[in-house]
């Protein structure tokens with residue numbers, strides 16, 4: 001774990017879930033995400049101390065525990081302000097909302113006592129809107145990255161370095177795991193359009209780090225989502241329940257499965273189903289007490305044209 005220089009005053013802590021570091025002239029810094037928990041946060045604070053840095057503030061891209069799990073210990077040691085979007089603030093301050101959103105009610109203990117799904121609760125002092133924001137007299141740009149979560153936001157430093165959270169899956173990770181958690185497919189597709197045309201000097205993903213070619217990465221992600229949607233529409237030629245569609249997706253994309261993964265995949269498939277219903281490609285109905293989805297005839301023709 002080390003401090004990697006990107007450009008100007010912008011660095012990141014090299015780890016499986018990256019923490020961005022913007023160094024102010026007074027040697028305090030803004031952290032972008034805080035990693036997965038107390039142990040990582042303690043190591044990050046040690047690393048900052050070794051480099052003569054103090055924490056001025058925290059910016060969270062979103063409320064998943066590998067992004068805000070270190071907030072609490074850093075806040076206890078520095079009493080720093082913490083910034084994120086209003087929606088993510090609710091989840092960070094009430095972490096039960098994360099497994100609740102996967103399960104749609106109070107979830108079983110497997111999901112609650114789960115450090116991959118619930119971070120220690122921490123405080124958000126400032127909610128951000130899109131556009132410019134001043135932190136410690138330096139101007140940053142806040143960008144909307146909704147899709148992976150409903151309120152995900154990114155931040156661009158004055159050096160033109162964009163921290164993009166989990167808005168994209170890095171192509172190198174995609175080779176091992178051909179899936180990406182999504183809460184809102186329509187907004188994710190809008191985020192892809194935005195990123196494709198963005199003009200950052202550097203783009204950093206929380207998992208994967210510095211993006212070599214942002215446009216290519218966006219294309220790979222769009223292709224992945226299209227493959228999933230085409231597959232769901234094909235599977236749903238015969239009416240299927242959500243759980244049946246999940247089982248077919250797991251098999252087709254060879255996804256590793258445990259209970260936590262199951263709920264993440266179930267939630268993502270649910271996001272695709274609602275998007276496809278809203279677009280008119282699927283219809284939902286109840287058959288013998290089971291909620292089912294079936295491809296509408298218009299979209300069957302669309303899929304046939306493609307294949």
Ligand SMILES: [Zn+2]
Pocket residue numbers: 062064148166
């Ligand atoms: Zn995430």
